[in-house]
Amino acid sequence: MKRGIQSIKNVYHLLRALLANIFFGFPSRKLRVIGVTGTDGKTTTTHLIYHILCSSGKKVSMISTIFAKIGEKEYDTGFHVTTPDAILIPKYLKMAADQGQAYFVLETTSHRLDQNQLAGTQFDMAVITNITHEHLDYHKTINEYARTKMKLIQMAKIGIVNVDDKVTKEFIASHEMRSVIKTYGLKRKADYSHDFRREIPDLADFNAYNYLAAYAVCRELGVSDQDIRKACATFRLPAGRIxxxxxxxxxxxxxxxxxxxxxxxxxxxxxxxxxxxxxxxxxxxxxxxxxxxxxxxxxxxxxxxxxxxxxxxxxxxxxxxxxxxxxxxxxxxxxxxxxxxxxxxxxxxxxxxxxxxxxxxxxxxxxxxxxxxxxxxxxxxxxxxxxxxxxxx
Incomplete structure (x- = not known):
């Protein structure tokens, strides 16, 4: 019964998101949008991608759990919110496009993905940090949770995934993916495997993966290895992270x-x-x-x-x-x-x-x-x- 009601709500969210994109002129088509999701580490990864692109001289905006940064201005995204309301997303995207921004980094959750609140948003690239136990009150099973997270990858031209994450690896192996898949990891063979623990003092093991995820994204966007590593050396973790x-x-x-x-x-x-x-x-x-x-x-x-x-x-x-x-x-x-x-x-x-x-x-x-x-x-x-x-x- 609850799932049936949620399905009806999802249709409402789908229409709302599409109408908002129509109203704002599908602004994501004027930007290179990078989506970031995962159970843990997505905020750090989002901020790091943003920092690297900024440090490389790119014009970039961002929405994260902590705030939205559109051009030079910060906006509060609300209480206990990762992805803002479906109408606000295309609004922020349009603001960025109107200011001549070229890139937009968007942190998102499984709830927003399941509810179709990103409908009409075009993603050039998407990255999943990891998939572990969370939100099973909503998704019921880890497989359903993984399927929802993977919707972001399916929406993007290029998907960046953590090959060391068991759930992600198994899902990719057992499902046909529409996007080009690139992998990163420190334990298994991957497209990207740079270990930032060798050059960043006291970098936590789990943050080594967040840094690597951002590295993989930015390399795929054409940023040089040297520029990424230089930017990573000056990055400060977001508020409330260690x-x-x-x-x-x-x-x-x-x-x-x-x-x-x-x-x-x-x-x-x-x-x-x-x-x-x-x-x-x-x-x-x-x-x-x-x-x-x-x-x-x-x-x-x-x-x-x-x-x-x-x-x-x-x-x-x-x-x-x-x-x-x-x-x-x-x-x-x-x-x-x-x-x-x-x-x-x-x-x-x-x-x-x-x-x-x-x-x-x-x-x-x-x-x-x-x-x-x-x-x-x-x-x-x-x-x-x-x-x-x-x-x-």
Whole structure:
């Protein structure tokens, strides 16, 4: 029944997107549009492609989870939004085309793809970072999730895929693809395999893939190897991505990681690159309400595996019971002890207060976001500012 209703809504979104493109004159046809999707890493990859193209002297605009950058002006894209409303996309594309921009980097989600909200947008190139457990409340199965992500590749002339990603590799092998497929990877044979860890200090393993994805895209766009590597050396990660807020006797990091895979990767990275003996890893996190419940156990298991101390707290619980969400996360800890503190600010305060020399406190789930949804109300929120307030910075 729910899927049937969603199918009707998808027809509405399709018509709305097409009408918007008709109204704005199908502006994507006047630009080289690069689509970026994936479970994790898409925002970093989007910003890096944008940075490389800018550094190479190209006229480029961008829409990401964090903001839209059209020419020299930034626009807020809204609360908890990756891809703006279907009408705004062609509007932003037209603004870019009218300003003489040549390239447009567009971050998008599986929801927007499934709902046909990109109908009428022409993609020269599309890249998928990875496909792991997320949004199964909506897509139901990982295969359906992968099929939806791959719609972006099918919409583009050239598709760039991570050959080291198991789900992506299996999908490409078992389906006929309309676009030209180019691969990148660090473990398997691929069209692009440059390892940026050799030249970027302290580059996280997972970010090596994001850098490589951007490298592959920009090489396909004709940017030279030298220009890409020069640009990568000056790139700063987007807000809320391995954001080191405090680094003295102990360290505090804010990161957007909010999937089991992302939490695993960021905690692994912190242990490998930032934690010094006898320091402990202290983790503050939660899981969003009215979203994929099946990932909560795995998120708890990841924290239990890599963190020494874990504080489970609120994270946009919406109209769900935050205690219920916390308990479902806690089930992933098995017999390992954890704390529940449903007030996010108090949880962060307790974690920081418990920190000793050489410890690392990492706060995940919100990253760059500027609001926290409690019930049906968006409250002003900023993990970085809250952390600085607690530390009196």
């Amino acid at each position: 954001d080191i807020v405090y680094k003295k006797d102990f360290m505090v990091i804010v990161d957007f990681a909010h999937t089991p895979n992302a939490i695993t990767l960021i905690l692994e990275t912190v242990r490998k690159q930032y934690l010094r003996s006898p320091g402990r890893l202290i983790h503050v996190f939660g899981s969003a309400g009215l979203r994929d419940q099946s990932k909560r156990f795995s998120m708890g298991k990841a924290s239990a595996t890599y963190a020494n101390i874990s504080y489970i707290t609120e994270e946009d619980y919406r109209t769900e019971d935050p205690q219920k969400i916390a308990d479902e996360i806690g089930a992933g800890f098995g017999k390992k002890h954890y704390f529940i503190e449903l007030d996010r600010e108090i949880a962060i305060q307790k974690a920081i207060s418990s920190a000793k020399p050489n410890d690392v406190v990492i706060i995940t789930g919100k990253g760059h976001e500027k609001s926290l949804c409690r019930g049906k109300t968006e409250h002003p929120w900023d993990d970085v500012l809250i952390t600085k307030k607690i530390l009196k910075l």
